[in-house]
Amino acid sequence: MAKLRLEITKGEEIRYISHLDYASAMERAIIRAKIPVAYSEGFNPHMKLSFASALAVGVTSQAEYVDIECKEEVDLSQAIKRLTAALPLGILIKGAKYIQGNVPALMAIVNLATYDVTVPLLAEDIGIIEDSIRWFNEAETVSYVRESPKGKKEIEVKQYMAKAVKIVPLEKAVRLMLEIKITPTGSIKPGEVVVALVGMFDLPVDIDNLLIHRTGLYISDGNVQVSPVEL
Amino acid sequence: MRERNIPLYTLESLKPVKEFDIVGFSLQYEMSYSNVLNMLDLARIPLLTVERDENMPIIIGGGPCTFNGEPVADFFDCLVLGEGEEVMEDIVAAVAAWKKLGKVDGKSGILKKLAQIGGVYVPSLYDVTYHEDGTVANVAPNSPEAPAVVTKRVVKDLNTVGYATKPIVPFLDIVHDRIMLELFRGCTRGCRFCQAGVLYRPVRERRPEVLLKMAKEMVDSTGYNEISLTSLSSADYSCLPGLVDSLMDELKEQGVSVSLPSLRIDSFSIDLAQKVQQVRKSGLTFAPEAGSQRLRDVINKGVTQKNLEDAVTAAFQAGWSSVKLYFMMGLPTETDEDVLGIADLAYKVLDLYKEIKGRRGAKVTVSVSCFVPKPHTPFQWFGQNIAGEFERKQQLLKARLRDKNITFNWHDARTSFLEGAFARGDRRLGQVLLKAWQNGARFDGWSEYFKYDVWMDAFKTCGMDPYFYATRDRNFDEIMPWDHLSSGASKEFLQREYEQAVTEQLTSDCRRENCSACGVCPGLGVEVLDWGNKA
DSSP: OOEEEEEEEEOGGGTTSOHHHHHHHHHHHHHHTTOOBOBOOSSSOOBOEEESSOOOTTEEEEEEEEEEEBSSOOOHHHHHHHHHHHSOTTOOEEEEEEEOSOOOOHHHHOOEEEEEEEEEBSOSOHHHHHHHHHHHHHOSOOEEEEEETTEEEEEESGGGBSSOOEEEEETTEEEEEEEEEOBTTBOOOHHHHHHHHHHHHOOOBOGGGOEEEEEEEEEEOSSOEEOTTTO | OTTTTOOOBOTTTOOBGGGSSEEEEEOOOGGGHHHHHHHHHHTTOOSSGGGOOTTSOEEEEESGGGGGOGGGTTTOSEEEOBOHHHHHHHHHHHHHHHHHTTOTTHHHHHHHHHHTSTTEEOGGGEEEEEOTTSSEEEEEESSTTSOSSEEOBOOSOTTTSOOOSSOOOOSSOOTTOSEEEEOEEOOOSOOTTOHHHHHTOSOEEOOHHHHHHHHHHHHHHHOOSEEEEESTTGGGOTTHHHHHHHHHHHHGGGTOEEEOSOOOSSHHHHHHHHHHTTTOOOOEEEEEESSSHHHHHHTTOOOOHHHHHHHHHHHHHTTOOEEEEEEEESOTTOOHHHHHHHHHHHHHHHHHHHHHHSSOOOEEEEEEEEOOOOTTSTTTTSOOOOHHHHHHHHHHHHHHOOOTTEEEEEOOHHHHHHHHHHHTOOTTHHHHHHHHHHTTOOOTTSTTTOOHHHHHHHHHHTTOOHHHHHTOOOOTTSBOTTTTEEOSOOHHHHHHHHHHHHTTOOOOOTTTSOOOOOSHHHHHTOOOBOHHHHO
């Protein structure tokens, strides 16, 4: 059975919907577009969709990936055309291809995520920002305490940083470019990295007003990185 | 939103509510009134109709509560009685014409125009006077444009009226997050506690081929994967088995399932439930409403102990093991014996399972609500039980339902008491509502937000007595605050039904059997549309 792999966006219009709601929006669009999608067996059949990675409420993305298992192969350009017409504002199709045979799940192969975090500055002097980022980049380890209903957990942040954090100064704001590893044993959220930057490296930004945008999801071997539709 | 200075806006167009010509609220439940005020306030629209000029949106209410919209009369410019499909167009046309001509005669100009449209009630065009004992003395129009009695709008034939096939599909999970396919409108079984049964008369069925077409269009336009066959009593749809077959045939490929929101208590319903659950499986719910045969006769719920036993037997044989039973307490003539009858039924269901399956293991959920007498029903004269009495009966039943396989849920008696006061309230409750909202009442239907004391303080501050509205028995000759708002069913019919109730006499369903002369069909020029009967 063929899988239709899509590269899609989560735009500004739907920044504040959850991953589950994003997934149902896709499911409904697939029904509207009459894509011959496969369903699971059993009493409670569900559409066979799998996403590469869940996106948090409040985060936008220019590159999400989903595999749609199909019962038959509709001509690719037809499928894209029909889906595009059925999708709500905020979800655009940027790439698509059919994948044949039994391939590993997206979730299992994607191991790198890149983000742009835009956040208002609380200081005029860009030097302070640069210092703070440099300290972070040069630190051997950075520990962050994640609090959840299950309790507190200490996490070492740097193990997940694929590259040094880069900055782009903007008008009264700064853009941080993060490259974060997704590992079988876990990862760190971009917002958590910023919390660590503010809390431990005195990054002078207004953390209540940060905007996170995912710029890419990749399969990386440390040297070469490709997106799931480039495989 | 207040803190950040954001006015209430619409989700679709992101436009401030205040900038619209007309703002409509659906009044489904009395306990949502405080939220209506809150929304108006968030939208920065003055709450009281007298404070709004022609530059403010026209505030319109619809839904069952408008049939006694008196408690919200101070806030709404007009209330629409009955079905919206046709009257909505009349209203929009009138407002558009008025606007085009430069809003002639301002706000009062448009209200007088609207008052002339059938089914539209403009509360400010009526004066209410009261007797010394607090009951209504007279309700009379204060303007020649307003009719003495406003009668509900009703769509003659649902097959020819337009229907929305492209509903908005929200991103977020909502209540009823599925396609709602309305099979028919109205229900003439004549349960005497039921307000919807009176308000939506007569029964008018859609043709199966129309429904099938609607269903397909809606799946294509929404992408929903579930269709709920809605109606007041869906299992009464005369062409149901054939419709269910064709819906499932046509839509199964697309992964679309069909569900029935309510089941009639008989084995026919179980067969159907079994059929529709080929795709998705859920629990079964029945509503015997009362625990004893005597009391079920009082409320004209034409269900016998045997019906229930047959239905549950069929359900257990078909593989279900959990059953939910809905009841009410506080019905007219109710005794403790009737209340304990609820427990007997619950145990009977457990026993039946053991008989059929040879082992224990059934789960029974018993949900008991507190009966709230509603306007335009045969029980509109009946004084609601006081909260203490409800609580005593709840404890009585709880003590009897001590089996780990039975879950007992009951409603908060104080919420029902407040609902009772507003359901049969008059215009003077508007000030109580305003005061309670000012003191923080919101989301009163949600137990975690319900602030009973705020409401009681509001009654006290306004010098009003909630017991006068909720728990007082009325005389048949008392003028009700809603007597000028007509559902088409006559007061004589309601009174006859009340008298039949207390003498435990049944009234048959007028759809197939004798007409019970409620007055709706001749009065409104409509008739029962029942395709199964005519075919």
